[in-house]
Amino acid sequence: xxxxxxxxxxxxxxxxxxxxxxxxxxxxxxxxxxxxxxxxxxxxxxxxxxxxxxxxxxxxxxxxxxxxxxxxxxxxxxxxxxxxxxxxxxxxxxxxxxxxxxxxxxxxxxxxxxxxxxxxxxxxxxxxxxxxxxxxxxxxxxxxxxxxxxxxxxxxxxxxxxxxxxxxxxxxxxxxxxxxxxxxxxxxxxxxxxxxxxxxxxxxxxxxxxxxxxxxxxxxxxxxxxxxxxxxxxxxxxxxxxxxxxxxxxxxxxxxxxxxxxxxxxxxxxxxxxx
Amino acid sequence: xxxxxxxxxxxxxxxxxxxxxxxxxxxxxxxxxxxxxxxxxxxxxxxxxxxxxxxxxxxxxxxxxxxxxxxxxxxxxxxxxxxxxxxxxxxxxxxxxxxxxxxxxxxxxxxxxxxxxxxxxxxxxxxxxxxxxxxxxxxxxxxxxxxxxxxxxxxxxxxxxxxxxxxxxxxxxxxxxxxxxxxxxxxxxxxxxxxxxxxxxxxxxxxxxxxxxxxxxxxxxxxxxxxxxxxxxxxxxxxxxxxxxxxxxx
Numbered sequence: 001x002x003x004x005x006x007x008x009x010x011x012x013x014x015x016x017x018x019x020x021x022x023x024x025x026x027x028x029x030x031x032x033x034x035x036x037x038x039x040x041x042x043x044x045x046x047x048x049x050x051x052x053x054x055x056x057x058x059x060x061x062x063x064x065x066x067x068x069x070x071x072x073x074x075x076x077x078x079x080x081x082x083x084x085x086x087x088x089x090x091x092x093x094x095x096x097x098x099x100x101x102x103x104x105x106x107x108x109x110x111x112x113x114x115x116x117x118x119x120x121x122x123x124x125x126x127x128x129x130x131x132x133x134x135x136x137x138x139x140x141x142x143x144x145x146x147x148x149x150x151x152x153x154x155x156x157x158x159x160x161x162x163x164x165x166x167x168x169x170x171x172x173x174x175x176x177x178x179x180x181x182x183x184x185x186x187x188x189x190x191x192x193x194x195x196x197x198x199x200x201x202x203x204x205x206x207x208x209x210x211x212x213x214x215x216x217x218x219x220x221x222x223x224x225x226x227x228x229x230x231x232x233x234x235x236x237x238x239x240x241x242x243x244x245x246x247x248x249x250x251x252x253x254x255x256x257x258x259x260x261x262x263x264x265x266x267x268x269x270x271x272x273x274x275x
Numbered sequence: 276x277x278x279x280x281x282x283x284x285x286x287x288x289x290x291x292x293x294x295x296x297x298x299x300x301x302x303x304x305x306x307x308x309x310x311x312x313x314x315x316x317x318x319x320x321x322x323x324x325x326x327x328x329x330x331x332x333x334x335x336x337x338x339x340x341x342x343x344x345x346x347x348x349x350x351x352x353x354x355x356x357x358x359x360x361x362x363x364x365x366x367x368x369x370x371x372x373x374x375x376x377x378x379x380x381x382x383x384x385x386x387x388x389x390x391x392x393x394x395x396x397x398x399x400x401x402x403x404x405x406x407x408x409x410x411x412x413x414x415x416x417x418x419x420x421x422x423x424x425x426x427x428x429x430x431x432x433x434x435x436x437x438x439x440x441x442x443x444x445x446x447x448x449x450x451x452x453x454x455x456x457x458x459x460x461x462x463x464x465x466x467x468x469x470x471x472x473x474x475x476x477x478x479x480x481x482x483x484x485x486x487x488x489x490x491x492x493x494x495x496x497x498x499x500x501x502x503x504x505x506x507x508x509x510x511x512x513x514x515x516x517x518x519x520x521x522x523x524x525x
Contacts, residue, residue: 065365089365093358 028129032075043216044135071230075162076130105136117151297480299427304407311399315484345393384416429474
């Protein structure tokens with residue numbers, strides 16, 4: 001009832017003990033197109049649905065590389081995402097310079113969480129309007145974190161953010177126990193199934209509107225020597241993964257192939273650098 | 276004279292921010308490869324600080340930087356160059372071309388014009404057109420592309436040798452033939468090894484070990500050069516190899 005009087009200033013609580021500006025910033029994340037993240041014992045992957053303003057337009061970038069061992073998918077205000085990802089890159093590089101080791105992923109995520117919290121408590125500043133799914137690899141294995149503009153971050157086995165992400169969460173909740181032993185191809189297939197759930201009527205995942213970010217050893221079909229580093233796959237190289245998706249009804253009951261080699265195409269899927 | 280009391284003159288003490296860590300570096304460009312080499316001895320005056328301190332560093336799969344002079348400045352400078360290359364990779368999703376790295380190094384060095392990095396840099400690698408290239412710098416950023424260059428303690432011993440063997444200076448070609456403009460990989464490797472063993476003989480600051488980086492253009496192979504360790508990030512483009520040899524330790 002009194003929402004309007006308590007929602008203009010960041011520094012004013014509502015009588016119910018809420019900060020409406022922060023909650024509105026979470027709405028901005030929910031307006032962004034969906035991103036899904038999931039991990040296994042060996043890999044962590046993020047998948048993004050790229051939005052475009054029309055048939056003539058290009059698709060908005062959903063992923064950023066932060067360091068060899070960290071990558072992010074974004075949902076929300078892209079401009080805020082650029083600023084925060086720049087900050088993450090500075091942190092990662094600075095930490096590597098000072099301590100001669102890649103920054104631990106949890107430390108990096110805490111750094112942006114703390115930075116975002118400042119904007120929820122200072123007068124005149126607005127919260128960031130973007131949420132991240134952060135995947136990374138450190139000495140304790142692969143990780144997936146969600147960062148939200150409220151300043152909180154949590155680690156997950158699987159998570160989704162953005163528009164209609166609840167539908168993706170339903171798929172993930174049903175299947176997440178299988179993820180831990182999946183190989184890379186099956187993990188990506190699960191991610192695509194989850195991402196598909198967020199699509200509107202008569203839309204589908206294509207090589208143009210889907211982005212896949214991977215941390216962990218290369219699949220047998222990826223270019224040799226691409227190593228464990230974070231890499232983004234887009235365009236033609238992901239057509240094999242898209243084709244390997246099961247029809248929707250089957251997907252809900254999908255179990256991964258038992259330790260069989262992945263039936264992915266032989267083409268070079270590792271497209272991180274363009275010549 | 277003995278017996279006369281000595282007079283103390285005023286003496287001024289001043290912290291010297293620089294010191295000379297000796298060593299020598301060298302780079303030679305071939306038609307489709309480059310070799311960048313440096314000895315591994317780090318000294319100060321008549322003392323050896325360590326027998327193995329690398330002076331040559333891989334920046335990308337097509338660029339290798341050798342730094343010689345004041346080791347603290349050299350090591351820090353390399354770290355900063357690598358950071359700038361990482362920012363470029365973030366912004367453009369690819370490696371910086373060699374001549375761009377050369378220009379970047381100039382701007383980074385000149386930025387410290389009034390408290391310079393006391394290092395002589397030699398950048399070697401493969402250009403965008405696939406040719407072997409060597410760029411040499413002075414401590415404040417003056418630079419030039421060349422076919423070969425030596426720098427450091429034994430520069431005055433090595434560079435004249437290179438002028439004769441690589442540029443064929445003061446040599447007359449056999450009748451009816453011209454000197455080759457580029458030498459094959461095996462020949463260049465031998466010239467580099469001979470340059471360092473000779474410098475080691477006559478210069479006290481050179482010795483202990485030799486580290487040679489070989490950068491190959493896309494599609495080129497090592498052609499039977501003995502097992503060199505590959506340190507390329509990817510095997511489908513330019514490639515970088517390291518070869519280590521011992522040098523005399525006296």
